[in-house]
Every structure is written in C-alpha cells, then in structure tokens.
Amino acid sequence: MEDRENLYGSLLKDLDLKKVDEKYDAEAFGNFYIILAAKEFQIRYVNDRDFLTIEFASNYVPPNKYGFTEWLDLSFLMNLVNNAPEINPDNTRDNFTRIRELNDFLKNEYDLINDLLDKDNYKFTLDKLDALLEEEFRRRYPNAIKD
Numbered sequence: 492m493e494d495r496e497n498l499y500g501s502l503l504k505d506l507d508l509k510k511v512d513e514k515y516d517a518e519a520f521g522n523f524y525i526i527l528a529a530k531e532f533q534i535r536y537v538n539d540r541d542f543l544t545i546e547f548a549s550n551y552v553p554p555n556k557y558g559f560t561e562w563l564d565l566s567f568l569m570n571l572v573n574n575a576p577e578i579n580p581d582n583t584r585d586n587f588t589r590i591r592e593l594n595d596f597l598k599n600e601y602d603l604i605n606d607l608l609d610k611d612n613y614k615f616t617l618d619k620l621d622a623l624l625e626e627e628f629r630r631r632y633p634n635a636i637k638d
Contacts, residue, residue: 532608543586549613
C-alpha cells in the first residue's frame with residue numbers, strides 16, 4: 492500500500508493522536524506497521540501479506556515475559572462495546588471496508604476507548620475480552636480444551 496497515510500491521516504486531524512513509529516518492508520510482501528499514540532492507548536495499523544487490520548494496546552499493560560507489547564485486534568473491542576453476538580467473528584470483509592469500520596469506531600468512541608483502557612479500567616476491560624474470547628472459543632470448538 493503506497494499511500495499509507497490515507498489509512499489514518501484523518502484520525503491525526505480529528506483526534507488527539509500522534510504517529511510514534513512506522514516500518515515498511517518492500518522485500519517482505521510490502522508488510523508494514525504504523526503506531527499511533529493516544530492518551531491512554533496505542534493503535535497499530537498492520538499490513539501482513541495484504542491483510543490489513545488495526546490492533547490496540549493499553550499504555551498501562553506491562554510488557555509480556557519477552558519484553559513485547561501485547562496487541563489485540565481492535566475489532567474485539569468494537570464488538571464488545573457494540574454488544575455484538577461474537578467478539579471474534581470470521582472477518583471476510585475487504586481491507587477497505589474493515590479499516591473504514593474500525594476508523595469510524597475510533598472516531599465515534601474515542602473517549603470511551605480512552606476510558607476503557609485507562610489506568611483504572613484496562614485490567615477489567617482486557618479480562619472481560621479474554622473471558623468472552625474463551626467462551627466463544629469453547630462454543631465453537633467444544634472438544635478442543637480438556638478441563
């Protein structure tokens with residue numbers, strides 16, 4: 492994707508976001524990531540072999556045991572906020588549609604996202620997502636986990 496700034500440019504103007512990192516690798520399928528920082532969280536646009544998505548991480552989650560930030564797909568948070576029937580549905584939307592929906596969610600729910608991922612609430616929010624994702628996994632694959 493040659494004009495990557497079109498993905499997020501309007502968010503920089505409309506919201507209190509700043510670009511903090513970007514990497515592009517022409518030799519690895521044109522993969523790239525772009526990280527934008529908000530007050531309470533970061534978002535990362537990721538293009539991996541022409542699949543484009545947006546991930547998020549609270550600024551308060553400590554790095555994992557390897558020292559890396561743990562990112563989650565923004566659609567999980569969007570589906571939680573919107574009380575969708577599934578947190579992780581099969582996503583067959585094209586890149587343009589998926590990114591437009593996620594950008595709209597960021598614009599429309601920016602204050603709520605900051606609240607959900609702030610120092611006081613991020614643990615509850617991530618625990619709720621983990622529980623819903625596990626419940627959904629067990630429902631889809633009832634024999635995959637032995638209790």
